[in-house]
Amino acid sequence: MxxxxxxxxxxxxxxxxxxxxxxxxxxxxxxxxxxxxxxxxxxxxxxxxxxxxxxEIKDKVIIVMAGDHGVVEEGVSAYPQEVTPQMILNFLSGGAAINVLARHAGARIVCVDVGSAADVYHESLVSKKVKRGTDNIARGPAMSREEAVRCIEAGIEVVWQEIDRGADLIGTGEMGIGNTTPSSAILAVYSERPLEELVGRGTGIGDDRLNLKLRAIKRALEINQPDPRDPVGVLAKVGGLEIGAIAGCILGAASRRVPVVIDGFISTAGALIAGRIEPRCIDYMIASHVSQEPGHGIMLRLMGLEPMIHMKMRLGEGTGAALAFNMVEAATKxxxxxxxxxxxxxxxxxx
The missing domain is CATH 1.10.1610.10 (Nicotinate-nucleotide-dimethylbenzimidazole phosphoribosyltransferase (CobT), small domain)
Incomplete structure (x- = not known):
């Protein structure tokens, strides 16, 4: 099986x-x-x-999934792709925002390389690499269907391992330059709103890059023709490796009756895929915050989830989930x- x-x-x-x-x-x-x-x-x-x-919550864990995106070739990001492996090492050395907020919440961080384009070596890095970044969705599918299944299963494997170690509250996090572009494409498959209302500025791109991003997503949808009735196919055609791993993490946690605190836009794209694969897993999701990405609130509403925090955040990494851990634990107390x-x-x- x-x-x-x-x-x-x-x-x-x-x-x-x-x-x-x-x-x-x-x-x-x-x-x-x-x-x-x-x-x-x-x-x-x-x-x-x-x-x-x-x-009673005893062991809080934020799982940060990392993957790269071929669509950065279209000029959709303000940062170069080499930032992905650099930030993975920053997570592992404890210097990123998520490290600070996880320490504040008393949570562990597990960093997983499911698809970075570079080779990253660190004794604490969990390696589940499916491929070295997705292919360019503006020119064809992000990955094969088999690869989409493999990244979902990587997420399941990681979360089950952490639950076996005692984790009883999971937070989702991610890292991947360019990943708001596939996240927006996934949302566009499931939303009837105009693309211009769904796509935001990600890391803070200007008008020129925003137009490139919109064009790239339009081409991705036209070329790949993702079918909303087939969420694994949507992931394969316009998604991301870390997005698939987040979907798997959520499905795996729900199967063990462990709550999952969903972070921002990219994490919620993974949650949307998971919820379309098995709608019952939405019951196990807790929405941490609503980001400044215009599509994030729309995604949450598609799943009937209400965010707890409105902090104008747009970093990702699991930062919103870490802040929400305190509220979840407060409820149990x-x-x-x-x-x-x-x-x-x-x-x-x-x-």
């Missing part, structure tokens, strides 16, 4: 009984019902995921540590 089939077989819906018990517990705590808003919603959702009304009205001797609401 293929890893994808094995993962899909393990994905089930949320446990309604545990969610009901969690809601009753929250309503018994010393506060007006529902007054902690999203924190209470998170506590109930986590109960449904974990099949227990009061869950509220339901476990707050006193009930009876415990505290506080009078209840007047009927």
């Amino acid at each position: 293929k890893l994808i089939e094995k993962a899909l077989k393990g994905i089930d819906g949320l446990d309604k009984d545990s969610m009901e018990r969690a809601k009753k517990r929250l309503d018994s705590l010393t506060k007006p019902k529902g007054s902690l808003g999203v924190l209470e919603e998170l506590a109930v959702k986590l109960a449904g995921i974990k099949k227990e009304s009061m869950h 509220i339901i476990r540590e707050m006193a009930t009205f009876d415990d505290a001797g506080v009078s209840r609401e007047i009927k």
Whole structure:
């Protein structure tokens, strides 16, 4: 049995009984019902995921998937492709923004090379390289269908390994120069809005590069004709290696009933692919933030997800997920540590 089939077989819906018990517990705590808003919603959702009304988070992990993109040949990025391996080494040496925020959240980082164009060597790097970057989507498919399956399965393998080591909260992160271009192309397959409303400036490109980016995506869609009914095919035709690995990470986590905090635009492109492969995995996703990329909020709405943070961020790496870890963990502490009205001797609401 293929890893994808094995993962899909393990994905089930949320446990309604545990969610009901969690809601009753929250309503018994010393506060007006529902007054902690999203924190209470998170506590109930986590109960449904974990099949227990009061869950404790012990091991938080952000998995950063790295891959390169042939479409950079079209001039769509403000940065050269060699930044991808340079940033991989920066992650591994602890100097990137995600390292700072992961330390702040008390989370581990696992960096995975699923498709960088360069050879990167480091004792802490997880190597799952499928190919040395995608092909140029403006001239043909990003990868073969077999390669798309392999990067999804790489994500499943990595997340299962981390869960076996004890991870009980996963965050998605990524690195890959040019990766907002395939992410926008994936969104365009599933959105009926004009492309101009979906495509943003990525790393901060000017008008000239933005026009090149729009033209590249239009050509990619025209040449490859991705079928929205075939999400693996969409990934193969206009996606990215790290995007596929993120999709696999989400499917793998859902199959083990572990919540996944989704980061920004590129991570959400992976989440969108995962959600189209198996819609039930969306129940296991927690949206961290909404980025400045115009398509990000549209992606989230396509899956019915509400972001917790509005911080005008557009970095990626898993930075939004790291910030949201604190909120997710706070939700678990509220339901476990707050006193009930009876415990505290506080009078209840007047009927």
